[in-house]
Amino acid sequence: MKLIDLLQGKWLGHPLHPALVHVPIGAWLVACVLDVANLAGWTQGGPGRLALFCVAFGLAGAVLAAAPGLADWLSIKPDKPAKKLGVYHLLLNVAAMILWSINLIQRFDTEQAVTPPIMITSAAGTLLVLAGGYLGSLLAFDHGIAVARFSKQQWRERAVREGARVPEEN
């Protein structure tokens, strides 16, 4: 199997990128919520530690999601509006990854307390990944990117069985 097929998730039957992005989006959002709670006075029981784990877990997921995301983007035809949208999606997510990487380094210096610089990268990183993620949802649900990519043969057979006119197979 070619590398691009591997990254696009042909072996799984679905795209890989949308499955992997649960990790950074969910974990980073929770890290930000923990930071806010920490600033608001919840310091007992290790919220700072848990936030650190969330940031690291999210970063690992984001690194894994990047190459499959790029492979999905490559399969979009250049003249489609989704191509440009995909670029914005990529830029926002790369910016989020950079901010969360800085945030992770910032956390190594402090024991558990959330300092203002940590809160800033945490909040900005969350806003960026939410914006990037929203564009990603539009790519799938508004533009249909990767929809029926691997199931179209099955749907074609059903369409033929149910009397539809279909293009000749190429």
Place this chain on the structure above:
Amino acid sequence: MAAAKNLLLGKPFRSPLHPALVHVPIALLPLGLLLDLGSWVCPLNELYLVRGAFLCLAAGLLTGLLAGLVGFVDYSEIRRDHPAKKTATLHMVLNLVALALYGASLAARWNHLEAMRTPLLAVVVSGVATLILAYSGYLGGHLVYSDGVAVGRHRRKPLLPRETIVAPRGRGVFVPVADAAALAEGATLRVKAGDTAIVIARTEVRVHAVQEYCPHRYGPLSEGTLRGCEIVCPWHNSKFDVRSGKVTGGPAKVDLRTFRAEERNGEIWVETPDA
């Protein structure tokens, strides 16, 4: 009522809510398991692994239940006879089983939050729950990327057809399929005449019938959007004139089959195909 449902279906946001909400439980619940395993590999109190895992499970369970409620609205919008309905049912049942197991794991660790390691039973139950969640999440991906559930749904104001209407038998004859009142302007009906799947759409002027499957990637035109005399495929925005079946835009290259349809005495009639 329809407005509230359209909100929960995520139409104002141009994408469904359930797939967005599940990010949190899908990230937190496996992270909880990782922290549990960490507490066995590296049992140090200052890492707060046991407490961290507890928080992950508790928050994951709550957000998972919330995502489930919204997901049920998506579930109710899948046509009864849609091939994805069974997958969606399994997706829902397995998610409920996984959440119940996480709840059991939460209970099993409740009295051991000061321990160095998460109790073994709680870790094992959480591990099983995570395997089930992974498979169920895979099914969720299948619903979107193989079956196209919720794709392009937001472009359409009317709710989706509840079921496929089975037309009376006959070849090359007009048969009644529904009350005219069952089809509002801009809405669609999905009809099966023999083996042939047909979508009936009402424009400002009259009713029209074309084939159900888009000739691009075979998306369901009965779930598409009607704009004037143009029907838009929900998946990749192929556009067709419902009067002639001709492609008017988008990636499709082949025109639709059309079928004669008309209103007679308050009923919608369609001419069944010859073969």
